Amino acid sequence: MVIRLQTSKLHKARKIVQAAVQERSLSLRQLQQINGYLNFVSTVVPLGHTFLRRLYDMELFFPPGDGNQRRRISSEGWRDLAWWAEVLSGTPERSITTRDRETILAWTDAASSKGLGAFYISTTQPTVQPSSAFSLALPTTLTQAKHHINYLEMQAVEQTILYWGHAWYGKKVVIHIDNRAVAYGLANGTMRGTSMEALRGCWLLATEYDLEIEPLWISTKDNNLADALSRLDIRRIADLAPQLIYPPCDLQKHGLLTFSNLDYHRPQPTISGKDSPQPHAAITTPPGLASHSSAHSLTTGTRVEDVSQQEPHGLSSGSVLWLER
Numbered sequence: 001m002v003i004r005l006q007t008s009k010l011h012k013a014r015k016i017v018q019a020a021v022q023e024r025s026l027s028l029r030q031l032q033q034i035n036g037y038l039n040f041v042s043t044v045v046p047l048g049h050t051f052l053r054r055l056y057d058m059e060l061f062f063p064p065g066d067g068n069q070r071r072r073i074s075s076e077g078w079r080d081l082a083w084w085a086e087v088l089s090g091t092p093e094r095s096i097t098t099r100d101r102e103t104i105l106a107w108t109d110a111a112s113s114k115g116l117g118a119f120y121i122s123t124t125q126p127t128v129q130p131s132s133a134f135s136l137a138l139p140t141t142l143t144q145a146k147h148h149i150n151y152l153e154m155q156a157v158e159q160t161i162l163y164w165g166h167a168w169y170g171k172k173v174v175i176h177i178d179n180r181a182v183a184y185g186l187a188n189g190t191m192r193g194t195s196m197e198a199l200r201g202c203w204l205l206a207t208e209y210d211l212e213i214e215p216l217w218i219s220t221k222d223n224n225l226a227d228a229l230s231r232l233d234i235r236r237i238a239d240l241a242p243q244l245i246y247p248p249c250d251l252q253k254h255g256l257l258t259f260s261n262l263d264y265h266r267p268q269p270t271i272s273g274k275d276s277p278q279p280h281a282a283i284t285t286p287p288g289l290a291s292h293s294s295a296h297s298l299t300t301g302t303r304v305e306d307v308s309q310q311e312p313h314g315l316s317s318g319s320v321l322w323l324e325r
Helices: 007-021 028-041 046-061 075-088 140-145 149-168 180-188 195-208 220-230 234-240
Strands: 002-005 025-027 070-072 093-095 103-110 115-122 133-137 172-177 212-217 304-306 320-323
Touching (some): 002 007, 007 075, 025 028, 046 075, 046 195, 149 172, 149 180, 180 195
Parallel strands (some): 103 172, 172 212
Antiparallel strands (some): 304 320
């Protein structure tokens, strides 16, 4: 079953975004209209909530009591509007068909002055192996910048998906994190500060690989191995998982990955809930991935009108739901 915007609603969303892109400044009233309507459109573009954060932040810079005073669009706001313009140039749709997914259990952690660590297990690999763990030293540029720990924790999650996302295609990934702010940000698709950039990367990758991400907060005491990996603590790693140390293996692998240095064969994006195609063709991150995410449920209170033919006991598998506001 697929949900889409009605044609008139899609045209209205395009018109609002295109008008905003042509402006150099916006009034508070205009910005609230844009944010309100795009929040509704996010029902079929789940990543939309992630790419509204910087537009919502712009509202904070308007003085109270005057909805007509204008403010220049920030560079970050421009980036969000450009992303929306790219997404709405097509016809966003989203599958809400549920399906059973194989579950991957992953643990991540970051040490502010040391590095990033992560590992995972699965039904086919019930114990952690050298191929399913990494311990990455932070480059000097990151340690000298003295980033907030939330940013580094989100970087650990992003590196986890960059390293193994291609192998997890179409699966559910439960990520255990000992940072409440990062767990909350992953669950809601948005958070404040510099961590938002890494969070966007996480969701774009999750969408590309059709991953269902479920963050789970745990205490630091229950995150022992990931903590040891992030601190590059060989003795603790040897005590907790000796198979990662003996025989010697390269836990640091290739260092920090970015979107530009991935050399994996990425699969073409698919509508979540449908059968996943076999991975092929190395490609860069497509700009319009937001229409294929499975990580969010329908927005509460949204009216859904069924215009397809109903079968006696419910909707047919080929049904299309049109959102009406």
